[in-house]
Amino acid sequence: MQTFEYNGYLGSIEFDTRSDCLHGNLLHITDLITYEADTMPALRKAFEESVDDYLATCKEFGIEPKKPYKGVFNVRMKPELHQKAAMKASQLGTSLNDLVNNAVENFVENKPSKANFDYETLRIKMFEPIERLKEEIHAQLKPTNPVNKIDVIAEAQRITFIANEPALMQ
Known part of the structure; x- marks a missing residue:
């Protein structure tokens, strides 16, 4: 509209x-x-x-004009998302209200959120050393041995999972 x-x-x-x-x-x-x-x-x-x-x-007439917004509204979301948001707020040391307020502000202002910026910085700092570590593991193992290939894949998946979950690195 x-x-x-x-x-x-x-x-x-x-x-x-x-x-x-x-x-x-x-x-x-x-x-x-x-x-x-x-x-x-x-x-x-x-x-x-x-x-x-x-x-x-x-x-x-001495009437207060109706303001378009009071600054308060209810948000309905899936319980799982509510839990994840509350946990993320705790991890960031902020309230759920501030987390939602910042997310909405960043969305309407087209700004990257502080949480996303911190996560992206962390991912960049972690990803390059992990990639080098995975390359070293690949180089040290013989590619013809199927057991070693499986170990390399499993270790690479574990390292990637940890790198993508900042809470696990604390």
Whole structure:
């Protein structure tokens, strides 16, 4: 959905094919505030005027304008994900609320999260030495011996698993 934004309020942009009219309403508030126009620039202007009028009317009547968001919402997730998130928060020394808040902020701001950056740095620091170790193991064992090949594969899988699980390296 395309929207307008003005003074912290969002407004929808809709088109009625029957009346050939652009229209919209303020989003994410409990009050119903609508606007309409014949062109997009006029619709934007009508939206902004509707926000200004809404705020002025609230002030005139001594009513608190409905804020689009209070900063509190419930999140429903699978119990397994809830547990993993709580465990990750504990590992990072933060609260579950802060973990979710940071994840959402990083998502909407298109920023890499601190947790992902730390993990990526750790992975890079660990991966190169592990790759060298796996190469040394391969070089020391005779590739014609099937038992040695199995041992090398098992050891490589174990090392890779440990490298991909930072909690196991503590």
